[in-house]
Each structure stands twice: as C-alpha cells, then as structure tokens.
Amino acid sequence: MAAPQCKYDDHDFPTTAPEAQPGHPGHTTPEQDAKVEQLRAELEQLGYTERLDTLTLLRFLRARKFDVAASKTMFVDCEKWRKDFGTDELVRTFDYTEKPQVFQYYPQYYHKTDKDGRPVYIEKLGKIDLTAMYKITTAERMLQNLVTEYEKLADPRLPACSRKAGKLMETCCTIMDLKGVGITSVPSVYGYLKQASAISQNYYPERLGKLYLINAPWGFSSVFSVVKGFLDPVTVNKIHVLGSNYKKELLAQVPVENLPVEFGGTCQCSGGCELSDMGPWQEDEWSTTPKWAVPKEEQKSEEAVEKEVEAAEAAQPTA
Structure with missing residues (x-):
C-alpha cells in the first residue's frame, strides 16, 4: 500500500520500489503510513520545511526500525550537520579540480548501472x-x-536511474576493491574511512543496495565473520x-558492458572509466536539471505557475 501523497511529494520519477519489502515505497502498511505522517507533523512543528517527502522520511524510519522518536532524532541531527557542513551550498559550488591527481x-567513482538499474559505485582501497x-x-x-557525490547521487543520479528502470531506485551497487590492502593498514587510512563511513550511515541512510568486497586478502573472511555478529x-x-575469483559472481550482478575492463568487464570509456561519470544521469532521455541547481526563487515561481494552471483548468466550464 502506498503512503498518501503530500505537498512534498513532487517527484518526476517512479516512486514504487521494485521489490515488495516491508517499509519500502509502495509496500507500506497503514501503520507505517501513519508513522510517516506523525514524523512529518512533528518535524513541521519544529520548523522544518525541506526534505519532508515520503521517500526521505521512509528511509529515516527504516534506518531506525520505524521508531518515530529515534527517526526524528536522526533527522534533526542530520539537518544540523547539513547546516554546519554547508551541504546545500557545497553541492552547487564545490569544484574538485585535483580529482585526476x-x-x-x-579512485572512487560512479560508473553506469547494475542489472537491477542501480548506479554502480567503485572504490579501490588498496x-x-x-x-x-x-x-x-x-x-x-x-x-x-564525498558529500557532494552523495548529494549528486540523490539528484540527479538515482532519479535518472529510476526513470530508465521504470521503477524506484534508492540504492547503489558498491564494489570495493581490496587488492593491496593488508589486514593491518595504516591507522590514518582507517581514520579517514571511519569519518566517511559515519557520514554515510548517519546522514545518508538506506543507500546501500549491494556491496561486493573483491580481492579480499587472506584472513579477511574470518575477520568479517566476527564483524557480521x-x-x-x-x-x-x-x-x-x-577473493580474487570474484568475476563470475560480480558479472551476475553487473552487465559485462557496464563493468570496467580491469574488473573483468568490457567497458573502456574514452579518457578512462574512473573519470567518465557515465550513466543514465548523463543521458538526455533520462536526466533533468537537479533541484539543487535551480535557484529557490525559480522553484517558487514554477510552483506558482503550476497553481495558476490548476486554477485555470478548474475554472473552465465542463462540457
């Protein structure tokens, strides 16, 4: 059952999750819908007016097992972090000129899609x-x-993938290449990865669809089996x-033509896959200008125009 539409749900892409998983868009119970409404109402009372759409609130609720109070705390903490970090301005102005170096x-980059239609994200930790x-x-x-890329994942990457797939895409297929990584790596590397992981878990919940750790070093599986607990x-x-024999399983999830050659695929983007940012978000048929790139004044004027059109249509005499 889909949660009722509200004024914040102005999406121009499919909003029903492809799999009927509990608590996912298009597959919610009346009780879960009520919790969405409760969370939204409580956040509105605190003065929040952005990111209150049903898709976003469901992600925060799923991340906290539909505990409204815990989800509310997570959302408020996230909004404080966004303000302190300057996220909204950052995504519009950040220029990573040193990226090639x-x-x-x-290397950490988005590249095309998996067989389910998700963006593929690749990191070479080694x-x-x-x-x-x-x-x-x-x-x-x-x-x-990292934050700028997360913002671009939310818009335009996932919306473009959703349009192309004809169903809602909310998550990524992540490939982490551990080739060259030892069980005991330099502590400073873990320090950065810990910060990056905290940003992902706390402020961009429910974005992981599948994670493939490839070229896992000897002993890694044993360590991971403890972590799983x-x-x-x-x-x-x-x-x-x-381990190193990952290709068959990875290619079962990612089309061979979408996977870079170095991982067993056939893709060789001009200028290199790492810097190409190829995907539906680069294709005119599926991509649109991200909302963060449209000045708020223009967004408001567009809304005003829509209301005028609706009013005009309502005023027309019926045949």
Missing part, C-alpha cells in the same frame, strides 16, 4: 596513499567531495566477500 592514489594525497589535497576537501541481518545479506 587524487584518483591516482584513491591504492590509498594518504601521504601522497595530502600533498595534492586535504582531508577536508576529500570529505567535501554486530551488523543488522538485513545489512549482512547485502554484503558479499569475494
């Missing part, structure tokens, strides 16, 4: 060399880039730990 030491990177960039700019079973089912 940084990617020599830490190439991380923070000492070399900090001669090119700073930890602050790396996190700013602390993770939510839903999360555990999304994670696949694979």
